[in-house]
Amino acid sequence: MEARSIATRNSGRDTADYESAAPEPMTYTGMNGPQRAAVILLVLGEEHGRAIWQELDDEEIRIITRAMAELGTVDSDMVERLMLDFVGKLSSAGAITGSFDRTVSLLEKILPPDQVALIMEEIRGPAGRNMWQKLGNIDAVVLANFLKNEYPQTIAxxxxxxxxxxxxxxxxxxxxxxxxEVVARMLRMESVQKEALDHIENTLRTEFVSTLTQTRRRDPHEQMAEIFNSFDRQTEIRFLSALDASNQESAARIRALMFTFEDLGKLDPAGLQTLMRVVDKDTLARALKGANEQMRSFFFGAMSQRAVKNMTDDMQSLGPLRLKEVDEAQMKMVTLTKDLADKGEIVIGKGNSEDELVY
Known part of the structure; x- marks a missing residue:
């Protein structure tokens, strides 16, 4: 993606340089949808308009209230024309059904094809009612990679x-x-003028979210981490060592995304107890026989003294084990933990975003 600044694109101004434009005289044909809705809701008042307000979502309320606050004086002839037009359309509409295909068909008769494709692609894109909610659903690494070429003020x-x-x-x-620098700008930030905010939002919509939905949405490091999780320990070490030599950044990213036997040490007490209730003793004994002292202590801490003694005896009775057998037992416990997490029976991670395990 071409590295240009959102804040200065087209206008050549940074966020702080925007100035409010003087409002133009309002005409009937020049009124947009939110302005017309604002007039109608003002006429209906509190009693008759309450039911309509209750059907609006937060974003719709924000748009209409902003239009209402900036409406100014609307003369009686325009109000009457608006109400007659509204009632006429309402009474003649009959039952209607909205769908994705019908929306596309309607928009294609009104807007250029490229604009229709952009609007509908955004609907298919990351979930969210508005642009800021959509950004909140985009992977932090992807968003950071996009923003790193922007001005600090814009990122702030x-x-x-x-x-x-x-x-x-x-x-x-x-x-x-x-x-x-971004943190410093956020600390000094005052209110952002509507024109600047709209410009940033529109540019994000056209140049980031729409582009994101048309490209591969999954970070390749996530896919490689899942592949590496399926390796035996020796193969995993071989590939990661090769990556360390050729691309340390990718190797570090993959390690951070991998879910390993050692990550079981981040389970909370309830999750650990759930895992130990469902894992068979032989698998646990084989996994712990090849584990380090820290992991053994972690699991032993959830057992009674008698259970620890029995488990220690089981581990000793196994005799020498091949590394492959230990890896298989530990991977079986990792897979079981993932299954339990998918079912919602345990939670992986401690709630801190740094400690969350992604797999």
Whole structure:
């Protein structure tokens, strides 16, 4: 993607340089949908308009209330024309059915094909009612890679509009100096003018989210981490060592995404007890026989003294084991843990975004 700044694109101005334009006189034909809805809801008032307000979602309420606040004076002739037009369309509409295909068919008669494709592709894209919610559903690494070529002020505006937890994850993946500058800008940030915010939002919509939905949505490192998880220990070490020599950054990313036997040490007490209730004793004994002292202590800490003695005896009775047998037992426990997590019976991770395990 071409590295250009959202904030200065087309306009040549940074976020802080925007100035509010003077409102133009309102005409009937010049009124947009939110403005017309605002007029109608003002006429209906609290009693008759309450039911309509209750059917709107948060984003629709935000759009209409903004239009209402900026409406100014609307003369009685325009109000009457709006109401007659509204009632006429309502009474003649009859029953209607909305669908994806029907929406496309309607828009293609009104808008250019490229614009229709962009709008509908966004609907297919990351879930969310508005652009900021969509950004909150995009992988932090992907978002950071896009934003790292933008001005710090622009990144600060964007991160101030999404969830704090997601902002923290994005900052963590930005270059160090850039992330520090972004934090400084966020601390000094005052209210952002509507024109600047709309410009950033529109550019994100056209140049990022739409592009993201047309390309591979999955980080290749995630796929490779799953493949590496399926390797035996010796093959895993061989490939990671080769990657360390040729591409240390990718090797580190894959290690961070892999879910290994040692990661079971991050289970909370309830999750550990659930795992130990379903894993068979022979598998546990084989897995622990090849485990380090820290992992043995972790599992032994969830057992009674008698159970620890029995498990130790079982491990000794196994005699020498091939490394492959230990790997198979440990991988069986990893797979079982993933299955339990998928069923919602245990939670992997401690709630801290740094400790979450992705697989």
């Amino acid at each position: 505006v964007i991160l101030s509009r999404i969830r704090s937890e997601h902002s923290a994850n994005v900052l963590r993946h930005l270059p160090n100096e850039l992330s520090i």
